[in-house]
Amino acid sequence: MKRNNRLESASYFNQVMIILSGSVISTALLRRFRLPPVLGYLIVGLLIGPYALQLVPGPDDLHFLSEFGLVFLLFSLGLEFSLARMTALRHTVFGLGSAQVALCSLFFWSVLHYVFGMSSEASLITAGALGLSSTAIVTQELTRWNELNSVHGHSAIGILLFQDLAAVLFLIMVPALAGTSDHSFSLAIGLIILKGFVLFIAMLATGKWLMPFIFHEVSKTRSEELFVMTVLLVVLTAAWITHAIGLSMALGAFIAGMMLGESHFKHQIEADIRPFRDILLGLFFVTVGMQLDYQVLISNLHWVVLGSLGLIASKGIMISLLASMLGKDRSSALRTGLVLAQGGEFGFALLTLALANQLLKPGLASLIVAIIVVSIAVTPFLIRFNSRISLMILPDKPFEPSMPHDTRELAEATSELEGHIIVCGFGRVGQTVARFMKKENLPLLALDNDPIRVQEAAGGGENIFYGDSSSRKVLEATGVSRARLIVVTVNEYEQSLAIIRAIRDLNQQVPVVVRTRDDSHLEDLKRAGATEVIPEALEGSLMLVTHVMSQMHIPFRRIARMVQTVRQQRYQLLHGYFHGGHSQLIDKQGNPLLRLHPVQVSPTCFAHNKTIADLKLSQVEILNVHRKNAVIESPDNNFIIQSGDTLILQGMADHIEQAESRLYGG
Incomplete structure (x- = not known):
């Protein structure tokens, strides 16, 4: 009796192992073709079931x-x-x-x-x-x-x-x-x-x-x-x-x-x-x-x-x-x-x-x-x-990404607004902007495509409407031609890009401030028509630096001047960082990420006693050079590299690898 129980347990365990193994393999394969995993499970069931390979007698036991x-x-x-x-x-x-x-x-x-x-x-x-x-x-x-x-x-x-x-x-x-x-x-x-x-x-x-x-x-x-x-x-x-x-x-x-x-x-x-x-x-x-x-x-x-x-x-x-x-x-x-x-x-x-x-x-x-x-x-x-x-x-019906919203009603509700601020996206960031604008009694209108958020915010007294900010019809109804400023706070890069292009088709002059997660698309958004692009990750870094430096009793004016310089240079000082072993080489949109990488120069290196111009590093920038206890920021092309220097390179991963080979071997 015990032997039969052990055999049944072993058989049941074998069935589960077969199912799990087949599911892992099929799901991994289907993921490569961006197909839903449910198809993999169904195929596994078909193959191992009683009508095919008969690896599992039937579904009744499971x-x-x-x-x-x-x-x-x-x-x-x-x-x-x-x-x-x-x-x-x-x-x-x-x-x-x-x-x-x-x-x-x-x-x-x-x-x-x-x-x-x-x-x-x-x-x-x-x-x-x-x-x-x-x-x-x-x-x-x-x-x-x-x-x-x-x-x-x-x-x-x-x-x-x-x-x-x-x-x-x-x-x-x-x-x-x-x-x-x-x-x-x-x-x-x-x-x-x-x-x-x-x-x-x-x-x-x-x-x-x-x-x-x-x-x-x-x-x-x-x-x-x-x-x-x-x-x-x-x-x-x-x-x-x-x-x-x-x-x-x-x-x-x-x-x-x-x-x-x-x-x-x-x-x-x-x-x-x-x-x-x-x-x-x-x-x-x-x-x-x-x-x-x-x-x-x-x-x-x-x-x-x-x-x-x-x-x-x-x-x-x-x-x-x-x-x-x-x-x-x-x-x-x-x-x-x-x-x-x-x-x-x-x-x-x-x-x-x-x-x-x-x-x-x-x-x-x-x-x-x-x-x-x-x-x-x-x-x-x-x-x-x-x-x-x-x-x-429907070739005669070009796609217009509008929302199920009566734009005539929106236009009537905003007809008296002049010199107002339009906030595209009313999530946490959009709501923070709105709170500060309300304190200054500035006229503001918000658009969001989440019906629940719109319902709750409108119930809380916010001047918010349900609509797609990338729709020209919706933007026209909000009075974009009369707006003083437009703030884009949506999460997705593609959506931000569509909103900026729609705004610029209607109004070339209005300032557009765009919030983005990082600096990976900063230049693209600028080229599309954004007046200012605020990367959250870099602004968070600046805020942290401000608090750290103030704790070190550095004068506030000096801190403010340094932060403002970084912003004016489009966060150039903050681009790139030292990546760990588990870091990604690309961002979520598939674009290569800038990296920082140190290279120490020895007497046998090709770079020893060469100028930066001699190295011909066209795709990689030398941000600074650490020499003994000094740091030389942004060295020019005539700067001579010496043994013991540590060069901080900035660039894409493959370009840095090529530059490192050049520095070492010529």
Whole structure:
């Protein structure tokens, strides 16, 4: 008996090792091609499953663990399901979102039931699976290409929020569809919805009154282990309660996420739970892939291709038409359709539940999963090139990155402003600027593309409007031609560049002050039309130097003169720094970073007794020379280098390497 238990444990361990090894390799390969990891998990499941290499007999042994992946996915979505965000996007969520789910589900149900002859129950669940899009992939790709706050980005997020709600409803419906006859279905679904509603109210009340007290007490212990265990206990308890009353465990996890999403501990919980979610969710997708029969897929390859094209085309067209009918311009409506044309991870979850409840046949489920997989594989390319595709389809409609904002209303609200300051981006930096301007009673107007921030700031009395600062229409409405100063405080370089160019197209004279993280794009922003560029990292260094020198009792006038000189020289003294062994060679935009590197000259070096002009170091600058106890700043070309000197070189990594070889060997 003990031997059999050991064999079973060894077999289970081998299965987990095979899955982890395959997942690591496939995910690493897909990352190189910028494809979503979910495809890697599905491919691994297909290869190692019972229909291919048979390295893992079947998904049943891993079903319990994989279901936890779905539980943690729903919990994470619940955390993000902010009631404030829902309120800010309520028109898109409940208008466009509900219309999209209803229209797409009805269309797919009709096709599956009347054209392909599927049962009403199977058609309904499959239609729900095809009607939902991928929250994780769409959000990730929109963020990657800086389109999350565009018109189509906001439309997509609003629709996805409603889809999350609809997915919960579909999860509730699956056991009701499987366990009842036609005449008792309405009674059963009504009873389950009533249970869900009562549970929802009870758990939200618990989250408001009990959970803050518990987590406050746990946080007092300052124990990370206790905090993580408490989060896991809350998630699993909620899942256990819903399972015990006949509902889905995923539903309980979603409500638990909403329960904790409004607390002050939301971000810490999200950070702590992410490793568990990603690992278990990967295992869930592997088990989905194990249910794919490649022979069925090969024999029905034409249906997979046609189904994927049909899904993307029909869903994209329906969403585009709905968005256009509900007031979006044609370009933004089309781009919204392109972004959401795929199936999603909830589709896998619904199909898995339908299989477990015997609502679908395995072969049919494999075919539908394959169609969703292909649509997901195409999604990164659709999102990346959605602007170009839109221009190809609507060549007479050039893309204008405007926001869903009535510019006439904005123009009327700002018509009396003259000589005002426009702040583009109302994050921490923008709000700091606004506070100082208000103290001086200077007229100020702020633009931001975060609807929640705009709503909260406007409620706090700020003169802020919702809009895209890179849109010429929005800038015209703010009175950019009458503005005295424009301050750009957004985080992203590309967005800052677009804003500056839009401003200069409308007003060549107004001063534009731009905040940036570092000095990597200082010259580019200047060339685009920025009057002043303030790099945060370098200004922080200057502030620190100011405090250090004042503590050393250096006269304030001397400190101020030195700091002002550095600013006038465009921070030349602060460019570059000594990099450690783990430092990057490029910045986040892929541009080479300036480095500082010391080179000590010995009697045998080529540079000994040579002038700087003799060295011909065209791509590297010698900032200063350390000679005994003296430092020679910015030596000229006639300066003679001697043995014992230490030269501080500034330049790119490869240029410094070439210069060092030149100094040593000639």
